[in-house]
Amino acid sequence: MATIVSVINQKGGVAKTTTSLNVASSWAKQGKRILLIDLDPQSSATKAVFGDQEFEKTIYDVIVNQAQIDDVIQKSETFGFDMIPAEIMLSGVDMQLAAHFGREQILKRKLEPIAHRYDSILIDCSPSLGLMTINALMASKDIIIPICPEYFSLKGIELILNTLQNIRVGLGYKVGVRGVIITRFRDRRIVKDVIHQVREKYDLHVYSNYIPDNIAVEEAHHCHKPVHTHAPRSPAAQAYMSLASELWI
Amino acid sequence: MTKSNPLFVDSTKVRGDVIGTQIELRDAMIYDDEQLFVLVTNNQGMTTRTQMKVLDYRSYEARVHLSHQTHVTFQFVVEKDSKILWLSAQHTGRAQYAIVEEWEPLTDETAIAAAQSLINKPLNSLDHKSEDPNAWARESSMNVRALMDKWGL
Numbered sequence: 001m002a003t004i005v006s007v008i009n010q011k012g013g014v015a016k017t018t019t020s021l022n023v024a025s026s027w028a029k030q031g032k033r034i035l036l037i038d039l040d041p042q043s044s045a046t047k048a049v050f051g052d053q054e055f056e057k058t059i060y061d062v063i064v065n066q067a068q069i070d071d072v073i074q075k076s077e078t079f080g081f082d083m084i085p086a087e088i089m090l091s092g093v094d095m096q097l098a099a100h101f102g103r104e105q106i107l108k109r110k111l112e113p114i115a116h117r118y119d120s121i122l123i124d125c126s127p128s129l130g131l132m133t134i135n136a137l138m139a140s141k142d143i144i145i146p147i148c149p150e151y152f153s154l155k156g157i158e159l160i161l162n163t164l165q166n167i168r169v170g171l172g173y174k175v176g177v178r179g180v181i182i183t184r185f186r187d188r189r190i191v192k193d194v195i196h197q198v199r200e201k202y203d204l205h206v207y208s209n210y211i212p213d214n215i216a217v218e219e220a221h222h223c224h225k226p227v228h229t230h231a232p233r234s235p236a237a238q239a240y241m242s243l244a245s246e247l248w249i
Numbered sequence: 250m251t252k253s254n255p256l257f258v259d260s261t262k263v264r265g266d267v268i269g270t271q272i273e274l275r276d277a278m279i280y281d282d283e284q285l286f287v288l289v290t291n292n293q294g295m296t297t298r299t300q301m302k303v304l305d306y307r308s309y310e311a312r313v314h315l316s317h318q319t320h321v322t323f324q325f326v327v328e329k330d331s332k333i334l335w336l337s338a339q340h341t342g343r344a345q346y347a348i349v350e351e352w353e354p355l356t357d358e359t360a361i362a363a364a365q366s367l368i369n370k371p372l373n374s375l376d377h378k379s380e381d382p383n384a385w386a387r388e389s390s391m392n393v394r395a396l397m398d399k400w401g402l
Contacts, residue, residue: 100260101260101261102260102261103260104256104259104260105261129256130256131256134256134257165349166254166256166257167257168346168347169257169345169346169347169348169349170254170256170257170258170259170345170346171257171259171346172259172268172345172346172347
């Protein structure tokens with residue numbers, strides 16, 4: 001049975017999608033059976049993997065019960081994992097499901113029949129707090145929080161921890177925090193101070209493989225490839241491969 | 250009452266459905282010969298007194314059944330030999346799946362005396378097996394008997 005993990009930070013621009021794609025691809029390269037779900041209406045992960053390819057059915061259709069989950073799973077040979085694409089229609093789903101019974105656990109129920117086929121299911125969340133983010137958290141055993149080490153990222157962590165507490169109190173489900181991934185790392189004193197604060201103030205595990213600020217990551221997106229394929233010797237590719245191993249333990 | 254975000258309200262429950270609520274008290278320290286209780290007053294004004302068990306280092310827990318989303322008040326009490334040693338302020342909130350509070354004792358003698366009067370009420374046992382399993386059936390049959398008598402059946 002797959003372990004379901006959400007990659008989440010309610011702050012934007014912290015490399016959630018980049019982290020999801022490259023960790024998922026690194027796991028796949030290590031022989032793991034991986035499903036990546038794009039749950040962001042901006043569909044950045046979908047576009048990074050499949051470019052401008054259009055999909056008739058996406059995760060939106062599954063959520064609103066217009067498609068079976070098996071019908072929306074796409075295989076990416078380049079990245080080595082299965083993926084469920086997203087589309088902009090997801091942005092209106094909160095209104096559509098406002099009066100739906102059990103609306104916060106739709107994704108969890110939809111994933112149940114396919115979870116046994118994968119070793120891990122990774123969910124790339126949108127940088128907002130809406131019904132889809134709640135669905136991702138209710139479906140997940142744990143979350144991973146990517147942060148750029150800066151002041152606003154600390155505020156982002158506070159928001160997430162608050163959201164997890166609200167889910168526990170209001171919906172009766174406890175989601176674990178697996179750890180914090182440092183992205184776009186630069187060797188500056190302020191950066192080290194922020195990392196120190198994450199450890200001390202929030203008592204969260206910080207993964208030891210920091211992802212350096214590296215142009216190879218952006219180039220890889222442009223070529224629709226994982227960074228370990230596009231630039232295998234780049235510092236970012238090596239960091240993501242090591243991070244993937246660290247995350248799996 | 251605190252603000253309520255509808256995103257964090259269980260859509261599978263209507264207001265008033267009975268749910269199990271986990272009450273946790275953090276940063277509390279009691280000695281071996283002392284007991285920690287939580288006094289919960291539900292929306293109908295009924296107060297139950299439940300002993301809290303150790304959850305973690307300096308953390309205690311109790312599970313009570315409450316009506317979903319209704320207004321409740323609760324208070325933590327440290328007792329020794331049925332005498333109140335310490336008492337927290339009275340907290341208010343909605344009945345949800347978890348209530349987590351930090352231990353902050355009061356030293357108000359009047360409040361302690363008021364809470365002391367509740368001590369003689371029977372404990373709301375954590376062990377459901379100790380409840381009389383036939384009580385509900387007995388009560389129901391009495392109701393049926395009363396109706397049959399009333400209607401001359």
